[in-house]
Amino acid sequence: MEEQPQRHQEDRPLLPRKRRRPALSCVACRQRKIRCDRTQPCKNCATALVQCLYQPFVNSPVVTRHPPGAPTGAVAGSVLQHRTSTEHGLPAAGSLAHLVGESNYPIVSQLEAAARETASPGVSSSNVRTQSHGATGSGLDLRYQILKDRPADPPLQPGLDESGWHILKQQVGLKDSDVPLNKHRPPRWSEWLGTAPEFSTIYSCYVAASGGDGSASWFQDAETAALIPRISELLQKAKSAAVKIKSSRPSRASLQIAAADLTPPTRDVADAMVELYFQSFESTYRILHRSSFRNEYEKFWASPAAAPASLRLKVLLVVAIGASIHKDHDNDPRSYDEASRWICAAQDWLLAPSEKARLDITGIQIHCLSFLARQIYSSSADLVWISVGNMINAAIQLGLHRDPKHIAATSPFQAELRRRLWATIVEMEMQTAMDTAMAVRIRVDDFDTEPPSHVNDHEINEETKGIRLHPRTQYTETSLQLLLVDTRPIRLQILQLLNGLHSKFLYADALALSKELTNAHRPFSKFIQDNSRSGLTAFHRNLLDYFVCRFLIPLHGPFASKARTNPLFHYSRRVSVDAAMAIVSPEPSEPYTRMMTLGGNLLREGLRCAITAINLDLVIQADSDRLDGTLHRPSPFTEPLKKAVKDMMALSEEQIKKHETNVKLHSLLASILALIDAGSGASVKKRVAQAAIDSLEHCLGLLQSVAETIPTPTLSSVSSIDFDPGDWDLDWNMDMLMPDIGGFWDPKSAAQANGLLR
Numbered sequence: 155m156e157e158q159p160q161r162h163q164e165d166r167p168l169l170p171r172k173r174r175r176p177a178l179s180c181v182a183c184r185q186r187k188i189r190c191d192r193t194q195p196c197k198n199c200a201t202a203l204v205q206c207l208y209q210p211f212v213n214s215p216v217v218t219r220h221p222p223g224a225p226t227g228a229v230a231g232s233v234l235q236h237r238t239s240t241e242h243g244l245p246a247a248g249s250l251a252h253l254v255g256e257s258n259y260p261i262v263s264q265l266e267a268a269a270r271e272t273a274s275p276g277v278s279s280s281n282v283r284t285q286s287h288g289a290t291g292s293g294l295d296l297r298y299q300i301l302k303d304r305p306a307d308p309p310l311q312p313g314l315d316e317s318g319w320h321i322l323k324q325q326v327g328l329k330d331s332d333v334p335l336n337k338h339r340p341p342r343w344s345e346w347l348g349t350a351p352e353f354s355t356i357y358s359c360y361v362a363a364s365g366g367d368g369s370a371s372w373f374q375d376a377e378t379a380a381l382i383p384r385i386s387e388l389l390q391k392a393k394s395a396a397v398k399i400k401s402s403r404p405s406r407a408s409l410q411i412a413a414a415d416l417t418p419p420t421r422d423v424a425d426a427m428v429e430l431y432f433q434s435f436e437s438t439y440r441i442l443h444r445s446s447f448r449n450e451y452e453k454f455w456a457s458p459a460a461a462p463a464s465l466r467l468k469v470l471l472v473v474a475i476g477a478s479i480h481k482d483h484d485n486d487p488r489s490y491d492e493a494s495r496w497i498c499a500a501q502d503w504l505l506a507p508s509e510k511a512r513l514d515i516t517g518i519q520i521h522c523l524s525f526l527a528r529q530i531y532s533s534s535a536d537l538v539w540i541s542v543g544n545m546i547n548a549a550i551q552l553g554l555h556r557d558p559k560h561i562a563a564t565s566p567f568q569a570e571l572r573r574r575l576w577a578t579i580v581e582m583e584m585q586t587a588m589d590t591a592m593a594v595r596i597r598v599d600d601f602d603t604e605p606p607s608h609v610n611d612h613e614i615n616e617e618t619k620g621i622r623l624h625p626r627t628q629y630t631e632t633s634l635q636l637l638l639v640d641t642r643p644i645r646l647q648i649l650q651l652l653n654g655l656h657s658k659f660l661y662a663d664a665l666a667l668s669k670e671l672t673n674a675h676r677p678f679s680k681f682i683q684d685n686s687r688s689g690l691t692a693f694h695r696n697l698l699d700y701f702v703c704r705f706l707i708p709l710h711g712p713f714a715s716k717a718r719t720n721p722l723f724h725y726s727r728r729v730s731v732d733a734a735m736a737i738v739s740p741e742p743s744e745p746y747t748r749m750m751t752l753g754g755n756l757l758r759e760g761l762r763c764a765i766t767a768i769n770l771d772l773v774i775q776a777d778s779d780r781l782d783g784t785l786h787r788p789s790p791f792t793e794p795l796k797k798a799v800k801d802m803m804a805l806s807e808e809q810i811k812k813h814e815t816n817v818k819l820h821s822l823l824a825s826i827l828a829l830i831d832a833g834s835g836a837s838v839k840k841r842v843a844q845a846a847i848d849s850l851e852h853c854l855g856l857l858q859s860v861a862e863t864i865p866t867p868t869l870s871s872v873s874s875i876d877f878d879p880g881d882w883d884l885d886w887n888m889d890m891l892m893p894d895i896g897g898f899w900d901p902k903s904a905a906q907a908n909g910l911l912r
Contacts, residue, residue: 176210203662317658321712342591343652343708344762350715352773356825359842363389381843388850395857396815416499418470421455427476428469434745435475437634437694438701439581440574441522442472443567444611444631464516467503470496471523478530478752479693479745490531490813497533500524501541513548515568518575521545525582529756530749538755539586542579546595549579555601566618573606574632577639581701584642587649588704589759594649605639606632627681629688634698637681641674641702648705661723664709668729675702692743699736704760706733707767714767718774731771731795734764738798753809765802765819768795769826776830792830799823810856817853824849 182199183190190196195206335341363385418424428451432444447468454461454469461469474493500520504512512520525545528538553561554576558569580596587594607614608623610630624630648667651659682695710726717727737760740746750757772795779789806820828845832838 177208178210180206180208182206317660321716340591342589342759342762343711344759344766346591347708347711347715347763347766347770350770352715352718352770352777355829355839355842356822359385359825359839359846363846375840378840378843381840381847385843385846385850388847388854392817392850392854392857395854395861396817398861399815399857416466416470416496418458418466418473424469424473427473427480429476430479430745431472431476433691434479434693435526435697437631438638438697439522439526439578440606440632440635441519441526441578442468443571443614445615447472463503464512464520467496467500467520468516468523471500471520471527474527475523475530478754479748481744481748493527493531494533497524497527497531500527504544513552515552515571515575518545518549518552518554518579521548522575522578522582526756530752530754532753532755532758536755539590539592542583542586543595545579546583549576554579555603557603559604560602565616566621567614567616570607570609570614570621573603574635576601576603577606577635577642580642581635581638584645584649585701587653588708589755591653591708593653593655594646596646597650598643598646605636608632608636627684629681629685629690631689633681633685633690634694637675637678637698638701640677641671644670644674645702645705648709652708659709661713661726664713664726668706668709671702671705692741693746696740696743696746699740700757700760703733703736704763706730707737707760707763711763711767715770718777727771727774730767734767735794735798737761737764738768738802739794750805751808751812753812753814761802765799765823768798769823771795772799772826772830796827796830799827807853807856810853811860815857817850817857820853821846821849 177184178192179190180192180196180199182202182204183196186198188198190198194208199206359382362382419427432442436442436444450465451469454465458466474496477489477493501524504517504521504524506512521541522545525538525542528534528541549555554572558564558572561569564572580601583596584594586592607621608626608628608630609621609632610624614621626633626636644667648671651657651663651667678698682690707730710729713723713726714730717723750761772792775789775792775795779792800823803820803823806814806823810817810820824845825842828841829838832841
């Protein structure tokens with residue numbers, strides 16, 4: 155039989171293919187010809203670690219499908235590619251885009267790029283695009299040839315397939331199934347980040363001082379071994395002085411609050427404190443409406459004795475919060491005790507019988523004010539996360555999680571107040587979840603309350619019928635809360651990723667989320683420049699930066715600890731240090747400095763994480779300089795970090811002079827400075843131990859001078875205290891480097907697991 159002549163591809167007509175039915179599968183699954191579950195990202199793309207994009211029609215733009223209820227700016231870290239295009243797989247300096255990829259980089263464009271490379275010089279890029287998207291045999295053959303000749307995707311770089319939790323548990327010698335507890339609670343992020351093997355020398359010093367057996371062999375040198383008992387003695391004396399000081403302070407369990415204890419200060423003092431409150435904390439935590447509160451405030455002073463308990467507590471809490479940053483607060487030793495009594499009275503009022511009578515807007519406001527006061531004054535601050543849960547339940551019971559437009563007969567003023575309170579409650583929940591490393595109890599799809607309106611307080615009242623919004627570029631009393639709301643979806647994702655029970659975040663997740671958070675927070679810088687002469691103060695800028703930047707340190711911390719052995723994680727190291735420096739060295743502001751000196755729980759955990767990140771970077775850099783022989787040369791990279799550590803030592807000293815009872819932060823930082831300035835060999839351990847002794851002796855003198863002004867308590871147990879390292883957790887503790895967790899840290903075993911001991 156005579157063979158029929160084959161038709162050449164050139165004889166085929168180049169007609170555009172018309173697809174009447176939209177493609178429901180993603181581009182990658184259609185190219186691989188496998189079943190797609192049509193989610194974002196689909197299971198196949200998430201497994202293959204490629205970007206999942208959808209293209210309903212051939213010539214339609216490639217889009218990313220968002221699941222129902224997902225925020226617009228949300229991004230799934232699993233859809234990002236780990237691959238880089240740089241030589242040897244190492245990213246160039248500042249080339250974050252190579253690591254995180256582009257969110258709008260379709261797979262079809264890879265075919266077009268390959269087609270341009272294989273096309274003849276005379277063929278234009280537009281012709282190649284027509285051929286690659288054509289439906290004829292020529293276009294199909296071209297696609298097939300491109301896919302056939304394209305090299306296989308390179309494997310993931312070593313270490314990029316490790317999750318953050320795997321890195322943390324590996325460096326402390328735990329199995330993935332192990333659940334560590336620190337004093338019957340999960341470890342916080344500062345405790346996890348502080349278990350880096352670079353701190354093993356300081357670990358071993360203090361564990362040996364507490365009588366631990368795990369690191370006794372680390373101090374065989376006679377001179378160094380002689381210093382360990384002295385450290386133990388000083389720690390015991392410091393604990394005895396601390397217990398004496400803390401026993402004289404009022405506590406909710408033993409406090410009998412009388413009517414005289416709820417007497418506000420004089421009118422002129424109260425006026426100054428209220429004004430300070432509205433100039434500072436009310437900018438980010440919108441709890442009160444200034445004009446409405448002023449009216450209630452005047453009614454209170456018109457007849458203080460006849461004022462209801464709710465109004466009295468609201469005024470007292472506002473005065474206590476404002477007094478925390480007043481310039482004369484430290485000179486009045488009674489202010490701390492008075493604030494503690496008022497906070498305890500508010501807690502008793504909230505938890506008293508007939509709680510239904512407190513289920514209103516005023517009750518929610520007292521909940522929020524009580525939370526803020528407890529955070530500032532560290533009044534049962536470890537249990538604040540539990541109280542926030544009660545506040546969330548009360549807010550949901552009140553319907554604050556539903557937008558007021560769904561609630562009939564709600565005035566514009568009441569709707570605005572409800573939106574502000576809900577945004578405040580969600581922010582408080584996120585901050586406490588980050589403080590305690592606990593799962594966040596609110597997700598984006600759990601509420602539909604819209605952001606507050608961009609207006610000033612004096613522009614709305616009970617008689618307002620309509621609200622006239624200001625441009626977002628203009629400063630109002632709601633601007634800072636709206637800036638926090640802009641970053642809320644991505645911060646909620648970070649919390650779910652970090653604190654989720656079965657979460658295993660990869661390096662790509664950290665890069666994607668930090669990029670989204672940075673992009674969402676970037677308008678803040680332009681907003682500051684445009685409103686430099688408005689009511690925006692340094693206190694506002696510092697507090698807003700703290701609330702946002704603190705999320706980056708735990709997100710990148712696990713990978714930053716491995717940057718020493720894997721250069722691919724160097725970006726995480728730099729992000730952690732930059733965020734830590736923004737927290738530890740804020741913009742000069744006297745009220746903010748006074749709040750830091752107070753040492754409250756509002757900034758405590760964030761400062762711990764920041765200090766840990768800075769200390770880790772200093773130790774890594776010192777080890778590198780020691781190997782290069784340039785340890786004692788001035789370095790432009792380490793000098794700012796050293797200054798930050800010295801500033802934190804000075805801050806710790808000021809806290810001890812005021813009301814702080816724990817001396818271990820000062821001793822820790824002194825040991826870090828000694829470690830990074832020491833040479834090599836046995837002199838390192840000796841200098842670390844000596845620095846700890848010098849710091850403890852200095853801080854003990856400060857504690858004893860404070861304890862001498864306190865009457866001797868009647869508790870007989872104070873005179874005979876047994877030193878127990880498990881009771882070291884007072885206020886500022888060293889859990890960031892010395893977590894007291896059963897089986898959680900053993901310096902010798904952890905060092906062996908990381909190859910530090912031979």
